Amino acid sequence: SAVVYWMRMEDMRLSDNRALSQASAQAKLDGLPLIVLFVFSPQDYVAHDRSARRIDFTLRNLRLLKYSLAKLDIPLHTVVHSPRRDIPPYVISFLQSVRATLLFANIEYEVDELRRDIRVCELAKKQGITPTYVHDKLIIEPGVIKSQQGRPYAVYSPFQRQWLTVLNADRDKYLAGLPPPEANPSSIRDHPTYRTLFDSPIPDHIDGFECADRDQMTVTWPAGSDAAREMLRKFLYTKSRSTHVGLSDPLEGGAEPSDKRSRALVYKEQRDKADRDTTSRLSPYLSAGVISARECVRATLDLLGVKNVKADRDSGVGMWVQEIAWRDFYTHVLVAFPRVSMGRPFQEKYADVKWETNQAHLDAWKEGRTGVPIVDAAMRQANTMGWMHNRARMIAAMYLTKDLMLDWRLGEKHFMEQFIDGDLASNNGGWQWSASTGTDPQPYFRIFNPYSQSEKTDPTGDYIRAFVPELRKVFGKDVHCPPPKLADKLGYPRPLVDHKEARVRALRRYKTPGSE
């Protein structure tokens, strides 16, 4: 018999991977071979608006994983399976074909995935197979952080305080590094049941998810845990660079150092600037689990030479760890309030806000032709890089929902379809925050002025100039809000709506959901 680890899209790494580590330890203990299974489910990718870039990133990571596992004589078997409702019986039949008695997997928290896994457990038990599902995605698993009344938090700040207390009280439990799998006996390659598994190829692409800019993505977002670690190391240790975030190789950094301290150390002051390379750019790697969140937090302890995790607002590293806590928070929200993953607002009172129906405006937003330079730069950054700076995401999302008054779910879907780092919980959380329908305690009348936001987030204008070529020669305040005549001359569109008027409309519609 054998032990199977079922790898998912969110745990694409060998070290510090809880289910894999446990599967390997069990296989060793029982003297059984370890086999890795990966199931592509195109129907799920359609249902969850997965981007071709994300699927391609998965394939690129799997190729490296297959190679590393083969060196340990561990086969990685991949299969493309439809329809998705038949994945549970397929997995069971695979387990039977390799005579597995034990199945290990990391939990995926989305509703469809949980339902699928419950079915797998039911079927497995009937066949005498023991399934083990473990928490791995987050630093602290859902359900642990609760208010004094025993309820899940619906606001970030108290969640984060509690998160830090629980984490530091049991640091070894939550941050311990987990060993990579141990090698199988090499004789597995001669075994008639297992040898063919080594030959199953990683597909070139998944039909319907062909990645048109694969070459560019490969340069901008190289696959593999080594690349992720190198990005983390550069973020923590190498000097802050003055280059703007462009299509450069992220591992290259940029031109001249602008600060003696690393990006992590100046993160508090710099992180909201989109015109410089100010953040870690690790989100594609964290979303796909190419690096674990635990490893990221452990690395901050090494950097600071401390034992206790810092997640305060007074230091760059503390602020950065708070972002990792946001990642935990949004998945906790998704688990505690699954309606958010089914297109429902977290704050149900906003379910009836009246949205505009305007395909031309939606298309202009998607293509970066709104006539508001910071929004257009943001959207074009997404279109070219498959990624967007956090502040730019907030500005673009706020503009769609408050200025254009278009339904936040249209934006949520578009981001998932574009981004290489698409994560249901974080994307939904970010959209509902921006649309004021989410967990944020700020009321609906927080409406960004995209022009003043632009001056704060892109003080040099380099971000706009990098992504909006029509404005490449425009400097000073004009780049944030080009005068109409200049815009016409440069072939840059006029704004779709007047911000002041749009603001009044948004306030009215939120104040009385259902009103025109």
Ligand code: FAD
């Ligand atoms: P850093 O600033 O270096 O932060 C480190 C890590 O912390 C990130 O890689 C990410 O894993 C986590 N993080 C940072 N900010 C947030 C946040 N606000 N919420 C949750 N986690 C956070 N993040 C995704 O990973 N996937 C998404 O699909 C996604 N969609 C978003 C949609 C909107 C509308 C908004 C406003 C935010 C969204 N975010 C999403 C959160 C955030 O914008 C990105 O995580 C961040 O920009 C990634 O860049 P970075 O890795 O350089 O971040």
